[in-house]
Amino acid sequence: MGPSVYFYVTYVLCLCLGLLCVLLVSCWSSQWRGGFAWDGSALQFNWHPVLMVSGLVVLYGNAVVVYRIPFTWKQRKHTWKLVHAGLMIIALFLSFxxxxxxxxxxxxxxxxxxxxxxxxxxxxxxxxxxxQWSLGLAGFLFPCSPSWFRSTLKPVHIWIGKAVLILSLTSCISxxxxxxxxxxTGATGEPYNSLPEEAKFVNSLGVLIMVFGLVVFVILSKNKWQRPQTDNENTHLLLHEDVI
Amino acid sequence: MGPSVYFYVTYVLCLCLGLLCVLLVSCWSSQWRGGFAWDGSALQFNWHPVLMVSGLVVLYGNAVVVYRIPFTWKQRKHTWKLVHAGLMIIALFLSFxxxxxxxxxxxxxxxxxxxxxxxxxxxxxxxxxxxQWSLGLAGFLFPCSPSWFRSTLKPVHIWIGKAVLILSLTSCISxxxxxxxxxxTGATGEPYNSLPEEAKFVNSLGVLIMVFGLVVFVILSKNKWQRPQTDNENTHLLLHEDVI
Incomplete structure (x- = not known):
């Protein structure tokens, strides 16, 4: 099997885990917590976990690895920068x-x-x-951004990207x-420490969110799954050697 | 300034943040939660945050970056493998x-x-x-471990190492x-949602723990801060190209 087969197996796992997280968090809010509304009630709160998990974890994690999909490598990088930025602004909007x-x-x-x-x-x-999104827009999508700025920004952008994912996972679990x-609390049903069905269900959701995040980190950690550099990009890299 | 100056600035920051985390978590247990005992009481619980933060986060994080300290590069790698494994077993013992x-x-x-x-x-x-510790011992310290096993294990060891750190940070914050x-709870004093002094203090400890973890990730993300490979190690790397 070629390396891209291993990539696609991991990528499909990542997609399935992401979908499962969105499904389970929606099920938690709708089945266990009474559903959704946008009226300042407890039902409005129920949007919070769904939107944060969908935006800040699942969509964010998928947007992070979009450059690694081998079939995109034959296409213009600019197109995929727009896809990356587009998915990220949707993720940011959902989080907001x-x-x-x-x-x-x-x-x-x-x-x-x-x-x-x-x-x-x-x-x-x-x-x-x-x-990070604003800096990425200024550095990588504005045509007038200078070459030295892009090459300096790239490792910083990659590091902040990983930091945001780690913070998102931590925020979700806490x-x-x-x-x-x-x-x-035990006031209206079984307390958390008796591990009722809802607790088992939501603890499992927490574990799945972490597994999703760690699979994203697997994809990011494989150097050979990186999009190959073009000559133009290589010039930048000579100026700044960190490729992570 | 040479690259090692930047490294040492970041490394000293990492050490200081680590020490501050240990100091603050000890202060939380001793000053706000009544101190320590080993008698099955609430005072025994107070060892839990201190030992987990000291072992699973601070000592672990320092042990992860030990190969990156430039002054160790002139010394035998085997010595620093022993230091790495030694710090890790202490971290594991504290966690236990x-x-x-x-x-x-x-x-x-x-x-x-x-x-x-x-x-x-x-x-x-x-x-x-x-x-991870057992696998590392078998792969990198047993003299009879075969070369193909070491080269296959290396990227897995690096990935699991980062995954454990992410899980440690998430476990601490949750x-x-x-x-x-x-x-x-408000039963014996001010509730959490009125943000009493203890809550401000411990929330800040949580933020510091995350900052410590992210500084460790900064050190790990810089390729030029990696220990240079010896010829023997390069032979392994030719067999397996992932150097993360």
Whole structure:
């Protein structure tokens, strides 16, 4: 089997895990937490996990690895830069909507904003992501951006990209922990520490989210799965040797 | 400034952040949570965050980057393999003690084990770490391990190493979230959502732990900070091209 077969097996695994995460988090909100609304109620909160997992983890993770798909290598890199940037802005928009959902819910129930470690991590993640997207646009899509700026930015862009993914995963796992501890209190049903069905289901969702993230890191860690450099890009790389 | 100056600046930052994390988590347990004991009481639990942060994050993170210190490059790699493996076994031992602390505490208070997502993530992290250490010993320190095994194992070892660090960070942040939600309930003082002093202090510890982890990833992401390969190692690399 050629290396691209191994890539596609890993990539299909990544796609399936991503879809499964979106499916399970939607099922959690709709089946266990009462469904969705956009009216400042607890049902508006239910959009928060769905939008954050879909945007900040699944769509983000898929957008990160888009350059590694071998069939794209014969096509213009500029086209795939636009796909990468496009998927990322959708991911950022979903995350922003996810934040609106939780802030509206807090306002409706007079719950303070930004008190928990989860919220601190989550806000840092979205701000870093927005900063990364703007910097990427300025550096890699504006035609007038100077060559030295692109070559300096590339390793920074790659590192921030991985950092945002690590922060997203951490925010998700701490968010799930927080939500389960605040809702499965024993006041209206079985407490979290008796491991009711919902807890088993959502703990498994947390594990799946981590597995998805680690599969994305597998794809990123294989040098031979990188898109081959064109001559023009090689000139930049001579100026700056870090290719990660 | 040469590249090693940049390395040492980042490395000193990594050391300082690591020390600060150990200091702050010890301060949390001793000043806010009543100190330490090894008697099945809540004071035994207090060893858990200290041992996990010290072992699974700070010592682990430092052991990961030990090959990157330029002054070690003139010395035999075998010596530094022993240092790496030695630091890792201490980190694993501290993590194991940290698990004992929480299991003993649970037994004393009849709290179920392994119900939370944090505990699922934490157990996976320690099991994966123990597996990684054993595989590393068999592959890189046993003199009779075959060359093909070492070269195949190297990229897997590097990937699992990063995965364990990501899982450790996630386990720490979800663990801090869990502990603060379970203790700052408002029954004996201010609740977590009023952001009392302890919450601000421990949220900041969580942020510092993440910053430490991301600085370790900065060190790992710079190809030019890798230990140069010897001829013997290059032979292995020709057999297996992934150098991450």
């Amino acid at each position: 909507l996810g934040l609106c959902a939780v802030f509206d819910f807090h306002r409706g129930f007079h719950i303070p904003d930004l008190y928990s470690l989860h919220s601190w991590m989550g806000i840092c993640t979205v701000v870093m992501f927005a900063f 968010g799930i922990t927080e939500k389960l501890l605040l809702t499965l | 003690l940290g698990l004992c602390a929480v299991f003993d505490f649970h037994r004393g208070f009849h709290i179920p084990d392994l119900y939370s997502l944090h505990s699922w993530m934490g157990i996976c992290t320690v099991v994966m770490f123990a597996f 663990g801090i979230t869990e502990k603060l939600l379970l203790t700052l």
